[in-house]
Amino acid sequence: MRTTLLDIPIEIVETIVENAFEWLVVVNQQGEIIYINKNYCDFLQVNRNDVIGMHVTDVIENSRMHIVAETGKEEIADLQYIRGNYMIANRIPIISNGEVVGAFGTVFFRDTQEWKKMNSHVKSMLAKIQTYIQDIDRSVKYGIEDILGESKEIRSLKEKVKMIAATDISVLIRGESGTGKELFAHSIHQLSNRSHQPFVKINCGAIPEHLLESELFGYEEGAFTGAKKGGKKGKFQLADGGTLFLDEIGDMPLNMQVKLLRALQEGEIESVGSTKTLSVDVRIIAATNRPLEKMMEEKRFREDLFYRINVIPFRIPAMRERMEDIPFLLEFFIKKITQRSGKRINHVEEEVLDVFNSYSWPGNIRELENVIEAAIHLTSNESITVDSLPDYIKDTSLYPLGKKKLKEILEETERKILQQSLNKYSDDKLAAAKVLGISKSTMYEKLKKYNLEN
Ligand SMILES: Nc1ncnc2c1ncn2[C@@H]1O[C@H](COP(=O)(O)OP(=O)(O)OP(=O)(O)O)[C@@H](O)[C@H]1O
Numbered sequence: 001m002r003t004t005l006l007d008i009p010i011e012i013v014e015t016i017v018e019n020a021f022e023w024l025v026v027v028n029q030q031g032e033i034i035y036i037n038k039n040y041c042d043f044l045q046v047n048r049n050d051v052i053g054m055h056v057t058d059v060i061e062n063s064r065m066h067i068v069a070e071t072g073k074e075e076i077a078d079l080q081y082i083r084g085n086y087m088i089a090n091r092i093p094i095i096s097n098g099e100v101v102g103a104f105g106t107v108f109f110r111d112t113q114e115w116k117k118m119n120s121h122v123k124s125m126l127a128k129i130q131t132y133i134q135d136i137d138r139s140v141k142y143g144i145e146d147i148l149g150e151s152k153e154i155r156s157l158k159e160k161v162k163m164i165a166a167t168d169i170s171v172l173i174r175g176e177s178g179t180g181k182e183l184f185a186h187s188i189h190q191l192s193n194r195s196h197q198p199f200v201k202i203n204c205g206a207i208p209e210h211l212l213e214s215e216l217f218g219y220e221e222g223a224f225t226g227a228k229k230g231g232k233k234g235k236f237q238l239a240d241g242g243t244l245f246l247d248e249i250g251d252m253p254l255n256m257q258v259k260l261l262r263a264l265q266e267g268e269i270e271s272v273g274s275t276k277t278l279s280v281d282v283r284i285i286a287a288t289n290r291p292l293e294k295m296m297e298e299k300r301f302r303e304d305l306f307y308r309i310n311v312i313p314f315r316i317p318a319m320r321e322r323m324e325d326i327p328f329l330l331e332f333f334i335k336k337i338t339q340r341s342g343k344r345i346n347h348v349e350e351e352v353l354d355v356f357n358s359y360s361w362p363g364n365i366r367e368l369e370n371v372i373e374a375a376i377h378l379t380s381n382e383s384i385t386v387d388s389l390p391d392y393i394k395d396t397s398l399y400p401l402g403k404k405k406l407k408e409i410l411e412e413t414e415r416k417i418l419q420q421s422l423n424k425y426s427d428d429k430l431a432a433a434k435v436l437g438i439s440k441s442t443m444y445e446k447l448k449k450y451n452l453e454n
Contacts, residue, residue: 022106031066072100140186149325165191173287175316178366181287189243197242205251223273244282250290319361333372347383
């Protein structure tokens with residue numbers, strides 16, 4: 001193999017590549033990084049020696065370099081989201097003796113000012129089209145394999161999903177916020193016979209009352225001032241043949257509940273401003289964290305609608321009811337977040353799990369994910385420690401009553417405090433005993449009991 005490029009000495013080529021405005025990465029056929037330039041490492045906040053040999057997807061989020069190294073098909077000017085920025089990426093296969101042996105990729109940025117302008121322009125455009133994407137997106141994001149957890153409750157819910165998915169029966173998913181109601185709704189749709197048809201979501205609590213009817217049933221041209229030319233399809237029409245996910249159904253105003261019930265019972269809808277009825281075929285999955293039974297007593301939720309949607313009740317337990325799932329979720333979220341952020345975590349302090357197990361998780365899995373994300377960003381090394389957890393988690397930790405006896409809790413606490421004092425006084429047992437207000441002999445007794453002598 002030649003070692004110079006057009007007779008330019010290799011050192012000069014190296015200087016050019018290292019300092020190029022573009023960021024450069026080269027992978028072998030297995031998708032492992034064999035070269036990455038310094039500027040790219042600086043942007044990714046990684047150490048070059050650490051990442052050489054790693055799979056490119058473990059270092060650069062959303063990378064497709066390994067795919068190009070496999071297919072041999074170049075990808076030019078592809079928009080790639082890295083560390084909070086949209087970049088333009090080019091990926092070129094490297095061919096030697098007629099065979100694809102790897103790929104090199106460049107990520108383009110020329111003038112940071114210009115790039116910032118372009119980046120925020122792309123972000124605002126994407127935000128604008130997000131609502132339309134949701135309307136036309138026929139696929140669901142999650143499947144049953146994305147539901148993590150080995151607890152009895154989660155395993156039996158997953159079985160239930162498999163049993164009910166194929167039927168067309170309405171499902172009402174109950175559970176606190178952040179327990180995974182939407183995730184389960186996706187899974188039911190994905191396993192149903194309607195999986196190739198649309199899954200359409202509407203958040204009944206987030207849409208102003210006067211717009212909810214037209215959002216659900218659509219409107220005709222000229223139905224009201226500001227109505228779009230040609231009218232607009234409602235979620236029922238968009239979901240025709242598929243599944244309509246009515247999120248936060250407990251927040252639906254009473255007058256809309258009547259209209260919804262009619263649509264469900266008759267399988268027909270009427271757009272706002274139209275006199276014609278349209279047949280629609282949708283499966284309903286509804287979700288709420290509201291106490292519907294109490295709301296029915298108070299006449300805030302219609303009983304007939306409740307019985308129509310609650311054919312199969314489905315209750316997702318709160319996080320604190322299935323603490324045994326925390327280790328799985330912790331591992332999963334660390335992987336997900338580090339892949340996205342490019343940060344590396346290779347150790348979790350044992351006490352972190354103790355704190356997690358003692359906290360009551362009112363925000364459930366969503367809160368757990370946020371806490372892990374915060375800890376990953378707050379840690380200055382590659383380890384998640386109790387110190388990197390938000391204070392409120394540590395301060396309000398509650399013991400999961402019913403799981404441990406008082407004696408065990410006291411012993412665990414005693415052990416933790418002893419350990420903490422030894423750490424603080426660099427294993428000086430006398431200093432630790434003094435600060436804890438116990439005698440030297442009591443200290444030694446306790447250290448022996450908890451196996452902390454060394
Ligand atoms: N069992 C699980 N395994 C993995 N991730 C989960 C699980 N349950 C929930 N999540 C994740 O937690 C987050 C919250 O889930 P989801 O939006 O489905 O909750 P929700 O109950 O619909 O919340 P809300 O009532 O606030 O809309 C999502 O990022 C989801 O992917």
